[in-house]
Amino acid sequence: MNGQQNVIRIDSDICTGCGRCKDVCPVGAVEGVQGTPHSIREDVCVLCGQCVQQCSAFASFYEQHPACIAEKKRERGLFVSEAAPLFAAWHTGDAPRVASRLAEGCHSMVQCAPAVRAAIGEEFGMPAGALTPGRLAAALRRLGFDRVYDTNFAADLTIMEEGSELLQRMEGAGPLPMFTSCCPAWVRYAEQQFPDLLEHLSSCKSPQQMAGAVFKSYGAQLDGVDPRQVFSVAVMPCTCKKAEAQRPGMEHDGVRDVDAVLTTGELAAMLRQAHIDFAALPDEPFDRPLGSYSGAGNIFGLTGGVMEAALRTAYELVTGEPVPCTELVYVRGGEGIRHATLTMDGRTFRVAVVAGLQHVRPLLEAVRAGTCDVNFVEVMCCPQGCISGGGQPKVLLPFQRDEVYAARKAALYRHDAELACRKSHENPQVQALYREFLGEPLGHVSHSLLHTVYGQTR
Numbered sequence: 001m002n003g004q005q006n007v008i009r010i011d012s013d014i015c016t017g018c019g020r021c022k023d024v025c026p027v028g029a030v031e032g033v034q035g036t037p038h039s040i041r042e043d044v045c046v047l048c049g050q051c052v053q054q055c056s057a058f059a060s061f062y063e064q065h066p067a068c069i070a071e072k073k074r075e076r077g078l079f080v081s082e083a084a085p086l087f088a089a090w091h092t093g094d095a096p097r098v099a100s101r102l103a104e105g106c107h108s109m110v111q112c113a114p115a116v117r118a119a120i121g122e123e124f125g126m127p128a129g130a131l132t133p134g135r136l137a138a139a140l141r142r143l144g145f146d147r148v149y150d151t152n153f154a155a156d157l158t159i160m161e162e163g164s165e166l167l168q169r170m171e172g173a174g175p176l177p178m179f180t181s182c183c184p185a186w187v188r189y190a191e192q193q194f195p196d197l198l199e200h201l202s203s204c205k206s207p208q209q210m211a212g213a214v215f216k217s218y219g220a221q222l223d224g225v226d227p228r229q230v231f232s233v234a235v236m237p238c239t240c241k242k243a244e245a246q247r248p249g250m251e252h253d254g255v256r257d258v259d260a261v262l263t264t265g266e267l268a269a270m271l272r273q274a275h276i277d278f279a280a281l282p283d284e285p286f287d288r289p290l291g292s293y294s295g296a297g298n299i300f301g302l303t304g305g306v307m308e309a310a311l312r313t314a315y316e317l318v319t320g321e322p323v324p325c326t327e328l329v330y331v332r333g334g335e336g337i338r339h340a341t342l343t344m345d346g347r348t349f350r351v352a353v354v355a356g357l358q359h360v361r362p363l364l365e366a367v368r369a370g371t372c373d374v375n376f377v378e379v380m381c382c383p384q385g386c387i388s389g390g391g392q393p394k395v396l397l398p399f400q401r402d403e404v405y406a407a408r409k410a411a412l413y414r415h416d417a418e419l420a421c422r423k424s425h426e427n428p429q430v431q432a433l434y435r436e437f438l439g440e441p442l443g444h445v446s447h448s449l450l451h452t453v454y455g456q457t458r
């Protein structure tokens with residue numbers, strides 16, 4: 001269903017049956033008896049990679065026969081020279097394929113999700129919460145990408161499209177509450193468990209897919225290349241993003257939006273393989289125009305971030321006045337579900353933020369029963385949003401996890417606060433994209449490039 005299966009697997013040669021993966025799985029997809037190798041039910045798994053994050057059973061490179069280890073690395077899509085241990089729960093890798101496409105000299109464009117810049121430094125000995133957007137841009141350029149763009153640009157674009165869709169629905173053009181569609185694991189869950197509620201999902205593609213669609217249209221036009229020649233790569237904190245890129249509908253005129261997805265950990269492996277010393281790199285800017293972003297786009301990496309970004313813009317569009325305080329602290333926090341009510345132009349607006357799929361079912365059942373009075377809901381599968389995603393650097397010691405997540409979170413809020421532009425609709429390059437190419441939010445071009453239909457299966 002919905003694209004690539006088997007993104008996440010458990011290696012029965014290595015699994016000790018400790019059950020950590022089972023404890024952390026938000027949808028009960030892991031099966032197995034304590035002390036025997038566990039397995040994953042593919043019809044239930046949403047590919048979030050939380051089991052990969054928590055798994056601490058590993059095969060040491062030095063303990064087993066090197067030929068066996070090399071074979072396992074090839075099967076997993078890893079560089080054979082990578083010396084990191086092989087854990088029992090793993091996700092498929094794309095780094096060797098991306099490295100060889102870059103070596104062929106294709107026209108490449110890369111995007112980088114917000115949570116990556118708050119965590120990749122950990123792979124190179126930097127403290128948790130080290131914020132490295134400039135080094136990241138430099139690193140991607142050293143790897144040979146022709147255009148070093150940013151998913152944050154597309155996060156701002158998502159606010160323009162999703163915010164307009166919400167306002168249309170509030171005027172009667174669609175069912176409420178409207179749910180965000182940025183997290184593919186959440187979308188997968190809704191498709192599997194609540195197919196009758198899919199019309200409540202925003203039709204927006206996620207920022208990853210919007211960025212890819214813009215790369216292969218506007219970006220290709222700017223560079224004077226055929227969209228079919230563009231190799232579009234996404235660097236993500238997320239394992240489910242690999243499957244999302246392969247979904248039906250994530251293409252335009254037969255050209256896929258995103259050709260390859262690397263996790264934060266895979267990008268770090270590519271840098272090690274290329275002998276690039278990340279910590280020693282200078283700060284460099286992302287390329288313009290598609291690498292320019294607001295603080296609102298940057299907080300998409302956190303639970304509550306999409307909601308906060310949307311409310312900053314919605315308030316100004318609805319009232320015609322500046323939002324009194326840019327920091328909307330009432331949607332921040334780490335609880336599994338948060339509610340807030342605000343008044344805009346005399347209208348009461350109710351929102352909910354869900355972090356962790358295990359918390360979403362009661363709300364969905366209330367929608368089914370017709371007893372939910374919320375207008376807009378953000379759902380993120382991972383416990384603190386994408387900063388705690390399945391493709392992020394592993395935090396093996398449980399007692400350190402909260403501390404590390406808090407540091408990554410603080411880094412993204414810090415980055416938002418230090419940017420001159422903090423609202424998506426004020427991003428000058430997004431404004432230029434609408435002026436020069438898209439026309440208007442929800443217009444014809446936007447619709448064909450940036451929206452999709454959920455519930456499609458292969």
Ligand code: SF4
Pocket residue numbers: 008021024025026027028029030040044045046047048049050051052
């Ligand atoms: S990937 Fe996520 S949903 Fe699938 S088994 Fe692992 S924790 Fe559960």
Ligand code: SF4
Pocket residue numbers: 048182183184185186237238239240241380381382385386387388389390
């Ligand atoms: S919360 Fe973020 S990292 Fe986790 S599954 Fe959703 S999009 Fe991926």
